[in-house]
Amino acid sequence: MTTPNEKPVNVFGASLTRRQLVKAGGALFVGFGFVGAGVGSKLAKAATTRNTLDPTLPSSWIEIHPDNTILIRTGKSDFGQGTTFTAYRQIVAEELSAPFEAVTTVVMGDTDRTPDGSGAFDFLGRGTPNIRKAAAYTYQALLDLASQRLGVPKGELSVKDGVVSGRGKRMSYGELVKGQQLKLTIPVTGSLTSPMGLTVTGNPPMKPVSEYTIIGKSYKNTVIASKVTAREQWATDVRLPGMLHARMVHPKTLGSTLVSVGALDKTRFPNAQVVVKGNLVGVLAPTEWEAIRAAQQVSAGTKWTDWRGLPGDASLFRHLRENADWKTAPLMKSDKTRGEIEPAMARAAKKLSATYEFSFLKHAPIGPTMALADAQADGTVHVYTHNQNPQALRGELAQMLGIGIGQIIVRSFPGPGHYGRSNGGNAGAEDEAVILSKAVGKPVRVQWMRDEDFQWSTQSPAALADVQIGLDASGKMLAYQVDHYMPAMQDDRPVGAILAGLPTMDPPNEKGDFISSTANSLQDPWIYDGVSVLAERGHGTYQIGQKESPLTIGIRDHSMRTPGQFQQNYPRELAISEAAALAGADAIQFRIDHATEDRAIGVLKAVRDASGWQTRTSPVRNAASAGDPAVRGRGVSVMFRSGSYWACVCEIAVTPATGAIRVEKYTIAVDPGIVVNPMQLKRQVEGGAVMGISHALLEEAKFDQSSITARDWLSYPILKMADIPEIQVVLLNRPEVGAYGGGSEAANALAAPAIAAALHDATGKIARRLPLKPEYVRTLFKA
Amino acid sequence: MVTVVVNGVRREIPSPADTPLLYVLRNDLELSGPQFGCGLAQCGACSVLLDGKEIRSCITPLSSASGKEVTTLEGLPARWAQQRGLSKADAEKTLHPVQQAWIEEQTPLCGFCQNGMMIKATELLEHVATPTVAQIKEAFTTSGPSPHLCRCGSYTAIMDAVQRAATVMAKGGK
Numbered sequence: 001m002t003t004p005n006e007k008p009v010n011v012f013g014a015s016l017t018r019r020q021l022v023k024a025g026g027a028l029f030v031g032f033g034f035v036g037a038g039v040g041s042k043l044a045k046a047a048t049t050r051n052t053l054d055p056t057l058p059s060s061w062i063e064i065h066p067d068n069t070i071l072i073r074t075g076k077s078d079f080g081q082g083t084t085f086t087a088y089r090q091i092v093a094e095e096l097s098a099p100f101e102a103v104t105t106v107v108m109g110d111t112d113r114t115p116d117g118s119g120a121f122d123f124l125g126r127g128t129p130n131i132r133k134a135a136a137y138t139y140q141a142l143l144d145l146a147s148q149r150l151g152v153p154k155g156e157l158s159v160k161d162g163v164v165s166g167r168g169k170r171m172s173y174g175e176l177v178k179g180q181q182l183k184l185t186i187p188v189t190g191s192l193t194s195p196m197g198l199t200v201t202g203n204p205p206m207k208p209v210s211e212y213t214i215i216g217k218s219y220k221n222t223v224i225a226s227k228v229t230a231r232e233q234w235a236t237d238v239r240l241p242g243m244l245h246a247r248m249v250h251p252k253t254l255g256s257t258l259v260s261v262g263a264l265d266k267t268r269f270p271n272a273q274v275v276v277k278g279n280l281v282g283v284l285a286p287t288e289w290e291a292i293r294a295a296q297q298v299s300a301g302t303k304w305t306d307w308r309g310l311p312g313d314a315s316l317f318r319h320l321r322e323n324a325d326w327k328t329a330p331l332m333k334s335d336k337t338r339g340e341i342e343p344a345m346a347r348a349a350k351k352l353s354a355t356y357e358f359s360f361l362k363h364a365p366i367g368p369t370m371a372l373a374d375a376q377a378d379g380t381v382h383v384y385t386h387n388q389n390p391q392a393l394r395g396e397l398a399q400m401l402g403i404g405i406g407q408i409i410v411r412s413f414p415g416p417g418h419y420g421r422s423n424g425g426n427a428g429a430e431d432e433a434v435i436l437s438k439a440v441g442k443p444v445r446v447q448w449m450r451d452e453d454f455q456w457s458t459q460s461p462a463a464l465a466d467v468q469i470g471l472d473a474s475g476k477m478l479a480y481q482v483d484h485y486m487p488a489m490q491d492d493r494p495v496g497a498i499l500a501g502l503p504t505m506d507p508p509n510e511k512g513d514f515i516s517s518t519a520n521s522l523q524d525p526w527i528y529d530g531v532s533v534l535a536e537r538g539h540g541t542y543q544i545g546q547k548e549s550p551l552t553i554g555i556r557d558h559s560m561r562t563p564g565q566f567q568q569n570y571p572r573e574l575a576i577s578e579a580a581a582l583a584g585a586d587a588i589q590f591r592i593d594h595a596t597e598d599r600a601i602g603v604l605k606a607v608r609d610a611s612g613w614q615t616r617t618s619p620v621r622n623a624a625s626a627g628d629p630a631v632r633g634r635g636v637s638v639m640f641r642s643g644s645y646w647a648c649v650c651e652i653a654v655t656p657a658t659g660a661i662r663v664e665k666y667t668i669a670v671d672p673g674i675v676v677n678p679m680q681l682k683r684q685v686e687g688g689a690v691m692g693i694s695h696a697l698l699e700e701a702k703f704d705q706s707s708i709t710a711r712d713w714l715s716y717p718i719l720k721m722a723d724i725p726e727i728q729v730v731l732l733n734r735p736e737v738g739a740y741g742g743g744s745e746a747a748n749a750l751a752a753p754a755i756a757a758a759l760h761d762a763t764g765k766i767a768r769r770l771p772l773k774p775e776y777v778r779t780l781f782k783a
Numbered sequence: 784m785v786t787v788v789v790n791g792v793r794r795e796i797p798s799p800a801d802t803p804l805l806y807v808l809r810n811d812l813e814l815s816g817p818q819f820g821c822g823l824a825q826c827g828a829c830s831v832l833l834d835g836k837e838i839r840s841c842i843t844p845l846s847s848a849s850g851k852e853v854t855t856l857e858g859l860p861a862r863w864a865q866q867r868g869l870s871k872a873d874a875e876k877t878l879h880p881v882q883q884a885w886i887e888e889q890t891p892l893c894g895f896c897q898n899g900m901m902i903k904a905t906e907l908l909e910h911v912a913t914p915t916v917a918q919i920k921e922a923f924t925t926s927g928p929s930p931h932l933c934r935c936g937s938y939t940a941i942m943d944a945v946q947r948a949a950t951v952m953a954k955g956g957k
Contacts, residue, residue: 080893080935220889227894228885228901229878230816230856237815288810289802366828366896366934367820416820417893417935450821679889683940687892690936713825713932721931721938722924 060115061134068174069104075116077109077412081744082221083123087676094214095135098162109412117391118197119423126643127739136204141184193395218679235386235413240443245288247295249281253706255307255549262301269294275439278501282436308705309548329540334522339533344479348470356571357769360701361460367416368453373433374443386415392425400497419561424492432496451711458558465571475583479533488518491556523564525640528594566749573637573753581618603645611649611667618761625763625781635757643741644672650754659777669730673737681743688747694719696752790858800846805829816856827899827931837906884948892935
């Protein structure tokens with residue numbers, strides 16, 4: 001047993017203790033403690049169970065080792081953003097004034113080996129992710145240690161490349177921690193298994209931006225090398241002894257219940273077995289091919305009730321308008337809503353009044369969801385999967401099984417990105433794997449097939465918006481009003497638990513918290529502060545079919561890249577382009593004239609310059625909506641998200657005879673404040689741009705009265721390489737902002753309103769529904 | 784028992800002959816390059832080279848590979864080393880220029896489709912030494928059983944990497 005041999009040192013609210021000298025090894029472990037009695041008591045209880053990093057133990061965020069290497073841990077798993085392998089290492093190295101290369105190990109996502117939970121989103125935490133504060137506290141503690149060891153006042157110490165020096169003395173971090181057991185306790189708030197996880201609090205001094213030497217450089221993402229050389233272990237590669245492969249037999253419709261299970265043909269599939277629990281049916285076999293074929297055979301003989309409780313995609317927007325209950329969910333208003341709309345609209349010389357429609361989208365990971373679960377005889381459950389929020393998944397599985405989270409370990413591995421689908425805890429197969437593993441007492445690997453991933457996963461919700469804009473005689477916006485309508489966006493109930501009749505959280509409802517509520521909150525920060533009268537309202541409702549389905553399933557929704565903000569920014573930015581045309585103004589200048597924020601104006605000017613935008617009104621003089629020759633136009637959009645300003649210009653060619661749109665050039669400017677890693681940011685932005693063009697031109701999750709009918713890449717097409725435009729990315733590094741904004745979202749949302757505006761520019765016809773498929777565009781031309 | 788040469792090694796496979804090659808490679812041989820993306824030959828995540836030609840292992844029965852040579856992502860360095868006649872010592876520390884270019888250009892985002900992208904790039908560059916942008920787009924979109932799909936939108940980065948790899952390969956790996 002060791003006892004502290006010195007009083008704890010207060011380090012800007014954190015507490016540093018040094019335990020007696022140890023003979024070998026030693027390290028500075030940065031652990032965490034809790035603030036806030038209510039939250040803390042709940043967490044303290046969770047922390048005493050097994051398999052959770054104990055806040056009273058000296059381990060957690062950052063370890064500095066005697067060999068000068070540094071290990072960092074984060075609850076956020078990488079989904080292709082690369083942030084944990086690049087920006088996080090840069091941020092930690094920067095705050096510690098240690099070499100980037102010293103941060104040799106990144107542990108992420110695993111529920112038993114990472115401290116903070118939360119999801120694979122908002123990595124940069126609007127400039128201050130947990131890992132930055134943890135590093136900043138650690139740096140102060142290291143300086144205090146060095147001051148003691150070197151006998152030099154803290155204020156006279158400086159650090160370079162992980163070596164502390166002052167008054168001619170010097171000592172590396174490794175030497176500082178060698179032979180000692182040191183513990184730093186830092187303040188934390190939040191709930192481990194909630195979607196947002198834990199947040200490091202307090203205000204440790206941060207390194208001044210002017211002294212940055214590591215942030216701003218294009219360090220490579222080390223995991224890329226292991227992926228392209230097939231050395232990475234993906235979630236799909238994890239195997240356990242005695243593991244069975246499983247395929248699910250999901251219900252015939254989103255509201256069907258089980259009548260009878262088809263008999264398994266044991267002569268053809270001698271090693272297979274069927275597990276049934278409520279409406280959950282799984283077929284298991286030692287080999288994957290036998291499991292697949294046996295599941296097909298069982299599926300063919302399985303009988304389900306019929307159900308026709310959905311409106312069908314052709315009636316989607318009429319259903320939302322006429323049949324959905326928009327009264328029960330709380331009405332939401334934006335913070336900036338101000339002024340009296342009606343008198344302002346009455347004064348308007350010109351008015352735009354329009355409705356914009358946004359279809360259901362699929363996250364559509366390139367590989368269907370899968371998970372491997374090992375429910376062991378002692379009651380512990382291990383899950384191996386690709387998940388954006390392993391701690392939240394752990395909470396959901398604990399609820400499903402009626403056990404404590406201490407009995408569940410979720411390990412996170414690389415897999416196909418799914419863009420928000422599991423940021424509330426599950427992507428689809430995890431709970432099913434657990435249920436089947438418990439049933440057979442062996443490890444079970446559940447792999448969804450392509451059609452199941454389209455038909456049984458969640459979608460990005462459809463939405464519609466009514467916009468009114470009043471212009472004065474000079475073409476200035478007097479007033480802007482929008483009513484956004486969208487079903488609940490975040491259904492985090494594990495679908496297998498629902499089918500099996502096991503406990504889950506409630507479906508989205510009007511009393512839910514900010515994530516599980518049916519309320520439609522305002523997600524798209526207003527940036528045209530020159531407009532004095534503004535009304536932004538959000539109307540929410542239940543998911544379509546949620547109440548009607550005997551399974552309570554219906555069309556389940558889940559946040560997807562730029563969630564909610566995509567559904568709200570598209571109508572706004574398209575309406576603003578329409579208003580500019582109505583005012584006889586240039587679409588970029590019109591935006592600049594109504595914006596007041598320097599960074600918003602800056603990003604618009606940057607995209608204008610980079611794209612070679614000619615200032616003029618829309619439509620273009622030779623606009624045409626008939627004939628074979630392609631006509632060309634351009635459009636713009638702008639957004640503020642997660643601390644970053646974005647603007648894009650799309651230049652398109654449209655063939656009036658066919659309605660086919662081709663994006664020829666895409667220019668995007670982003671001002672995230674400080675650019676942490678230019679190369680990584682550029683690749684993220686390019687990817688988002690391509691996904692955004694895909695959303696705008698092609699994507700719509702079709703459904704009939706029973707089911708999602710998208711089932712493969714032919715019925716849910718996405719953009720192909722031949723269809724990508726020339727893409728130009730402009731990164732605006734603004735150190736004076738003092739923070740780094742997000743870079744992996746927003747880009748996927750910007751294309752849609754810009755392309756629709758470009759279509760108007762080229763043809764004079766306005767398309768107010770997504771996607772802009774040729775058959776829809778042709779109907780506009782004929783009208 | 785079906786005999787297949789996988790990455791230069793002769794393998795006797797006991798699985799049923801109708802088993803898709805993908806499951807043989809992943810489960811029997813524990814190779815992690817080819818991935819299950821759709822099982823329908825619609826995306827390209829499972830691509831391998833069969834006697835030098837890109838195929839979709841998810842719909843190719845094991846029997847179709849009988850007596851043939853399969854190259855997976857794992858086998859690309861050796862394939863390049865053999866083509867260049869590198870010594871064993873040099874071969875062990877050499878990646879295929881396609882893989883190296885994928886690293887230099889920081890091409891993958893989630894990376895799940897990139898196995899097929901690199902297999903396709905290898906096939907293309909073995910036939911067209913310095914492809915134009917149009918030829919690259921054609922190769923990845925219309926030349927095979929289906930377009931190679933990337934949901935993360937890494938197509939620009941793939942094109943950058945193919946061009947970089949082409950330059951390196953045209954100089955014989957220098």
